[in-house]
Amino acid sequence: xxxxxxxxxxxxxxxxxxxxxxxxxxxxxxxxxxxxxxxxxxxxxxxxxxxxxxxxxxxxxxxxxxxxxxxxxxxxxxxxxxxxxxxxxxxxxxxxxxxxxxxxxxxxxxxxxxxxxxxxxxxxxxxxxxxxxxxxxxxxxxxx
Amino acid sequence: xxxxxxxxxxxxxxxxxxxxxxxxxxxxxxxxxxxxxxxxxxxxxxxxxxxxxxxxxxxxxxxxxxxxxxxxxxxxxxxxxxxxxxxxxxxxxxxxxxxxxxxxxxxxxxxxxxxxxxxxxxxxxxxxxxxxxxxxxxxxxxxx
DNA sequence: CCATAAATTAGAATTATTACAATTTAATAA
DNA sequence: TTATTAAATTGTAATAATTCTAATTTATGG
Ligand SMILES: [Mn+2]
Ligand SMILES: [Mn+2]
Ligand SMILES: [Zn+2]
Ligand SMILES: [Zn+2]
Numbered sequence: 001x002x003x004x005x006x007x008x009x010x011x012x013x014x015x016x017x018x019x020x021x022x023x024x025x026x027x028x029x030x031x032x033x034x035x036x037x038x039x040x041x042x043x044x045x046x047x048x049x050x051x052x053x054x055x056x057x058x059x060x061x062x063x064x065x066x067x068x069x070x071x072x073x074x075x076x077x078x079x080x081x082x083x084x085x086x087x088x089x090x091x092x093x094x095x096x097x098x099x100x101x102x103x104x105x106x107x108x109x110x111x112x113x114x115x116x117x118x119x120x121x122x123x124x125x126x127x128x129x130x131x132x133x134x135x136x137x138x139x140x141x142x143x144x
Numbered sequence: 145x146x147x148x149x150x151x152x153x154x155x156x157x158x159x160x161x162x163x164x165x166x167x168x169x170x171x172x173x174x175x176x177x178x179x180x181x182x183x184x185x186x187x188x189x190x191x192x193x194x195x196x197x198x199x200x201x202x203x204x205x206x207x208x209x210x211x212x213x214x215x216x217x218x219x220x221x222x223x224x225x226x227x228x229x230x231x232x233x234x235x236x237x238x239x240x241x242x243x244x245x246x247x248x249x250x251x252x253x254x255x256x257x258x259x260x261x262x263x264x265x266x267x268x269x270x271x272x273x274x275x276x277x278x279x280x281x282x283x284x285x286x287x288x
Numbered sequence: 289c290c291a292t293a294a295a296t297t298a299g300a301a302t303t304a305t306t307a308c309a310a311t312t313t314a315a316t317a318a
Numbered sequence: 319t320t321a322t323t324a325a326a327t328t329g330t331a332a333t334a335a336t337t338c339t340a341a342t343t344t345a346t347g348g
């Protein structure tokens with residue numbers, strides 16, 4: 001998804017501030033699935049006055065607009081996905097790197113397995129060890 | 145999995161305390177995927193002296209022994225699965241209820257999609273709305 | 289420019305979790 | 319049984335992520 005930096009119809013009552021522009025720019029095309037702290041760090045470098053609250057406020061707004069997803073991949077902190085289109089993830093169990101998987105799988109539940117839920121969607125997490133962590137492990141390093 | 149309440153070879157240096165017995169008993173056959181707070185509340189009713197730290201300590205130990213899994217399903221808090229056998233989950237997006245799905249799916253990644261990771265496993269989350277929340281929504285209630 | 293609603297900010301508050309150090313206790317063996 | 323002792327429990331402090339708040343600043347429209 002390409003973020004717009006100018007006002008559109010749907011964006012009434014949404015001010016375009018330098019902080020937001022910086023966040024949008026940082027997120028655009030970003031496939032690293034950053035945490036709030038990642039975003040804050042990256043942007044406060046060039047924008048030292050920015051507050052953490054602004055990151056959370058902005059991400060909330062983007063969530064509500066459906067422009068980013070909040071991921072529950074890391075039990076310790078929320079991470080964001082600037083790509084709200086349906087896709088799956090490959091996650092390194094050591095360093096928590098998250099890589100997008102764009103294949104689609106046919107995942108159907110039987111009547112019985114649906115447990116009377118209305119099914120909305122699904123998501124596959126693949127777990128593994130990334131090439132970097134493989135190297136580190138070989139050389140005897142400990143990642144967490 | 146059935147938890148043992150007596151010492152076995154692998155359980156050397158593991159004391160069987162009343163608190164642990166209460167936690168094991170609470171977890172046995174529990175399919176509700178409780179949080180630490182859920183466990184604490186349930187057990188401190190009958191065991192008012194118990195500390196939150198004991199819940200966390202015990203769950204850490206059970207994780208290390210592979211008897212429970214820590215789930216990253218709820219971004220706000222960790223939840224535990226007393227069933228460490230591979231299975232999938234159906235999650236209500238309103239109330240965060242988690243139901244086990246025991247079917248298996250063939251989920252293979254192409255060489256290219258593997259991104260040079262060593263793949264260890266996978267997990268499918270199905271999202272939906274549970275029957276209780278469907279009812280509540282109809283009657284105009286708001287669930288968060 | 290002016291008015292003003294919305295956004296930013298610093299910092300306080302809250303929540304979940306982890307760390308710590310003193311006390312208690314389960315398990316072992318005399 | 320009793321003594322020993324390593325491990326577990328406990329209350330509390332510390333930390334980390336996130337949310338809340340109230341004062342200040344600012345983007346936007348007229
Ligand atoms: Mn993604
Ligand atoms: Mn389960
Ligand atoms: Zn890695
Ligand atoms: Zn529900």
